[in-house]
Amino acid sequence: MDSADLPAPLLDATFDQLRTLTLVHDTGSALRAARVLDREQSSVQKQLDTLNRAFQRMCGEPLVLRTGRGKDFRFTPTGEAVVELTRRTLAQWTDGVHAIRRRHGTRLTVGTTELMLPFLAAARERIAESLAARGVRLHVVHIRTREFAAALEADAVDVVCGSMVVPAGGTAHRSVYDVVERYRSRLAVLTNLPTSVLPDVPVSSAQLATLPLALPSDGLVVEFLSRWYGPDHRERLYVAADISDLTYGFSLLTSGLIPGCVLVTEGIAHAATSGNLPAAAGLRHVPLGSDFTPDLELLTGAFARRGERARVAPGHPLALCWAAFEAEVAAQTPAFSRA
Numbered sequence: 001m002d003s004a005d006l007p008a009p010l011l012d013a014t015f016d017q018l019r020t021l022t023l024v025h026d027t028g029s030a031l032r033a034a035r036v037l038d039r040e041q042s043s044v045q046k047q048l049d050t051l052n053r054a055f056q057r058m059c060g061e062p063l064v065l066r067t068g069r070g071k072d073f074r075f076t077p078t079g080e081a082v083v084e085l086t087r088r089t090l091a092q093w094t095d096g097v098h099a100i101r102r103r104h105g106t107r108l109t110v111g112t113t114e115l116m117l118p119f120l121a122a123a124r125e126r127i128a129e130s131l132a133a134r135g136v137r138l139h140v141v142h143i144r145t146r147e148f149a150a151a152l153e154a155d156a157v158d159v160v161c162g163s164m165v166v167p168a169g170g171t172a173h174r175s176v177y178d179v180v181e182r183y184r185s186r187l188a189v190l191t192n193l194p195t196s197v198l199p200d201v202p203v204s205s206a207q208l209a210t211l212p213l214a215l216p217s218d219g220l221v222v223e224f225l226s227r228w229y230g231p232d233h234r235e236r237l238y239v240a241a242d243i244s245d246l247t248y249g250f251s252l253l254t255s256g257l258i259p260g261c262v263l264v265t266e267g268i269a270h271a272a273t274s275g276n277l278p279a280a281a282g283l284r285h286v287p288l289g290s291d292f293t294p295d296l297e298l299l300t301g302a303f304a305r306r307g308e309r310a311r312v313a314p315g316h317p318l319a320l321c322w323a324a325f326e327a328e329v330a331a332q333t334p335a336f337s338r339a
Contacts, residue, residue, distance in 0.1 A: 007057075007058050009053075009054035009055070009057050009058050010054070010058065012050075012054060013051065013054060015090065015093070016047070017047045017050065017051055018051075018086040018089070018090065019086075019090065020033060020037065020044055020047045020048070021047075021048070021051060021063065021064075021079075021082070021083060021086060022083055022086055022087060022090075023036055023037065024044065024048060024064065024073060025075060025079075025083045028072035028073060029072055029073060030044040030045045030048060030073075031044075048063075048064055051063055051064075052064060055078060055079075055082065059078050061076050061077070061078040062076060062078070062079070063075065063076060063078055063079035063082055063083075064076070064079055094154075094155070094156075106135065106136060106137070107136065107137045107138075107139055108131075108136060108137075108138050108139065108158055108159075108317055108318060108321055109139045109140075109141060109156070109157045109158050109159075110138065110139070110140055110141070110157060110158065110159045110160070110161060110321070111140075111141045111142070111143035111147075111148075111151050111156070111157040111159070111160040111161070111162070112140060112141070112142070112143060112160070112161040112162065113142075113143055113144065113145060113161065113162040113163065114142070115163075116161035116162055116163075116300070119161060119182060119328060119332075120140070120161045122328050122332070123321070123324040123325050123327075123328045124138060124324070126324040126327055126328065127317075127320045127321065127323075127324045130317075130320055131317060131320070134317060136317045141156070141157055143157070143160055143162060144219075145162065145163065145219050145220050146218055146219065148160055148162050148163075148164060148303075152177070152303065152304065152305050153305075155305075158304065158308070158318055158321075159302050159303065159304050159318075159321060159322075160302070160303045160304070161301070161302050161303075161325075162300070162303065163220060163265075163298050163299060163300040163301075164220075164298070164299050164303070165220060165223045165224060165227070165296055165297075165298060165299075166184075166296070166297060166298075166299045167294060167295065167296060167297075168184075168186075168295040168296060168297045169297075173299065174306075175306065176306055177303045177304065177305065177306055178303070178304045178305070178306060178307065178308050178309045179299075179301055179302070179303055180301050180302040180322060180325040180326055180329060181299060181300075181301040181329070182300045182301040182302070182325075182328075182329050183267065183300055183301075184297045184298065184299050184300070185265040185266040185267045185297060185298045185300065186265075186266055186287075186288065186296070186297050186298070187221070187224055187263050187264065187265060187266070187288055187298075188263070188264060188265070188266045188268075188269040188285055188286065188287050188288060189203055189208075189211075189261045189262070189263060189264075189269075189285070189286040189287070189288065190250070190253070190261065190262050190264055190268075190269055190272055190280055190283040190284065190285060190286075191211075191253070191260065191261040191262075191283060191284050191286060192253040192254070192256065192259060192260070192282070192283055192284070193211075193259055193260065193261065193284075195284075197259075198211065198261070198286060200284075200286060201286075202286070202287045202288060202289035202290070203286055203287070203288050203289055204289045204291055205228065205289070205291050205292050205293075207289075208237070208288070209229070209236055209237050209238065210238060211238060211260065211261050212238050212240035212258065212259060212260035212261065213237055213238060213239055213240055213241075213260060213261055213262070213263065214240060214241040214242075214243045214249040214252050214253065214258065214260055214261070214262045215234070215237070215239050215241075215242065215243065215263075216242075216243050216244065216245065216246075216249075217242065217244075220265075220298060221263045221264075224263070224296055225237070225263075227294060227296060228292050228293070228294075228296075240258050240260045241258055241260065243262075246262060246264060246268070247279055249262040250262065250277075250279045250280040250283065251279070253280075253283055254279075254280065254281065254282055254283065261286075262283075265298050266287075267300075268280075269285040270285075272285065273285045301325075301329070302322070302325040309322055
């Protein structure tokens with residue numbers, strides 16, 4: 001079709017309206033979509049009404065039908081088809097824009113977990129003047145551990161500074177990612193239990209299952225436990241408290257509200273016992289034993305899709321970013337890291 005012959009109602013549709021349509025489809029209602037978008041429900045409903053009128057004119061059928069007060073919307077066959085087409089269109093546009101941005105190198109998008117912010121900040125300082133001279137803007141995105149792989153797969157970021165669980169000493173991840181390793185670390189225990197209950201000797205796999213644990217519902221610690229004790233690990237362990245994050249777990253233990261343990265990386269345990277983690281002050285570090293199978297460790301560093309580093313010229317801003325990560329690792333390798 002000649003672009004000059006596109007239907008006028010189609011030309012009036014915006015990406016914002018189409019994104020709203022997909023969110024209504026995913027959430028079921030204008031109210032829930034409005035909450036995701038941080039907008040008024042009336043604004044979302046107005047966009048739906050506009051799209052309904054447009055597609056009624058073009059296709060003879062609206063996209064969305066109301067089914068009653070408080071009930072989810074029903075999408076018509078036309079609506080389902082348009083939602084699927086919208087997803088593909090927005091994904092293609094996003095991929096295309098990212099490709100153009102990477103080629104010109106005018107913006108670097110780096111996803112990072114909270115714990116990796118100091119590492120990213122230090123690396124940025126090494127190339128701040130070079131980026132500014134080139135007019136390159138560094139865009140930072142908060143990435144949670146569970147979003148790590150998806151963010152790279154979706155091409156939403158150029159690099160992720162974070163962590164992943166790998167077999168101890170393993171290198172299979174390099175077939176999937178380009179990596180600058182910062183350090184590797186196993187898990188350890190931080191506890192408020194007295195030494196009469198939990199001595200300062202490595203904790204065995206069987207013993208860990210008997211200790212009162214403050215556990216999160218997802219994240220890296222859960223991945224370790226799932227691979228050690230199976231998907232039903234919460235039924236096989238003594239879960240004394242459910243926590244949303246480690247900071248809350250530290251507060252539970254330091255307050256004395258519960259006697260127990262939290263599982264952390266050796267790096268965090270080192271920071272707590274050396275006085276560099278005030279939230280965990282007073283907690284005792286006990287290592288895990290060598291009988292946990294499979295033998296796993298946490299790999300922390302900078303990650304990109306496999307082959308990304310080879311696609312950019314040495315002077316490209318992304319290449320400068322990788323060089324800064326390598327320089328920072330060389331300068332500040334933690335004492336608790338493992339080869």
